[in-house]
Amino acid sequence: MSTLTFNCPVPLIVRDHVSLGHGSGGKLSAELMRDIFLPAFRNETLERLEDQATLTLGNIRIALTTDSFVVKPLFFPGGDIGSLAVHGTVNDLAMGGATPLFLSAAFIIEEGFSMESLRRISASLGRAATACGVQVVTGDTKVVDKGSGDGVFINTTGLGVMPEGVHLSAGEARPGDAVILSGFIGDHGIAILAEREGIEFDSPVESDSAPLHTLVADMLGVTHAIRCLRDPTRGGVSSSLNEIAAQSRVGIQLEETTIPVREEVRGACEMLGLDPLYVANEGKLLAIVDPAVADNLVDVMRKHPLGREARRIGTVKHTDPGWVTMRTVLGTTRIVDMLAGDQLPRIC
DSSP: OOOOOOOOSSOOOOSSSOOGGGGSSSHHHHHHIIIIIHHHHOOTTGGGOOSSEEEEETTEEEEEEEEEEOOSSSEETTEEHHHHHHHHHHHHHHTTTOEEEEEEEEEEEETTOOHHHHHHHHHHHHHHHHHHTOEEEEEEEEEEOTTSSSSEEEEEEEEEEOOTTOOOOTTOOOTTOEEEEOSOOSHHHHHHHHHHHTOOOSSOOOOOOOOOHHHHHHHHHHOSOEEEEEOOOTTHHHHHHHHHHHHHTOEEEEEGGGSOOOHHHHHHHHHHTOOGGGSOOSSOOEEEEOHHHHHHHHHHHHTSTTOTTOEEEEEEESSSTTOEEEEOTTSOEEEOOOOSSOSSSSOO
């Protein structure tokens, strides 16, 4: 087994240089957006800080999103960078309620990269797009000097259409709302770590990378009383819920006993000093919903292959606005803060 190397969960804050923590989806990422990007590009759509931009063209509402994928290793149990690029982009559209239609794919390739690996990644990306019902309609290729990249990076842009009457936003959570999670957390991050570091488990852990748009369609098919959807990727469940709490100016209280974690993932996290709430997922969603529809919605989700372990895991509160807390198995309460940096680098 190779020597494990982790980022410090609370890295030293360096104001005049970019650190790995700025790409974590945590506090440093939020600081980068607030201090650098929002002032440079300020507009009403961007300032909503959703996973996708919702725009109106004539009588059509569209959703637009873009994402970059720099996962290491490129191939891992349950997927690879090609399928991950499709799933991640489709899911960002789905979290706004959109039906994904078209993708772009741009490849930044390091000189000397294996043609066979590139062919394998491209074929995987194509198969995933076809399975999702989307077309890759444009793209770009750049090659950088050997040592200037890390094999291959992929950037994708996704375009989808919005259904009538759907308006989802991280700023819409209300006190009393239920917090729903679609299934086991931490699978993707631990699968990446295990493959990278040669860690073996009695039962293999596979990435949960999967497209969530059909699950979202089933959910919206029974109710529009859904306030917000988020896929907890970088920064895990913690970062997503902290963003919702901050944007909606509400508190969120979780119940630890209701949060599903596979025993293999829990054991790996305990061994490595990680918290599953901060580990990345690529095929799970969080939903903030009107409490009157929560139980029925969970039943609907459990009928879908990607929602079989769906359950309520918490409640939105009017107290402690901007904070996420959790009642532990011991009956105590702890703060679930957003990490400054990544527990695991290069996982998506």
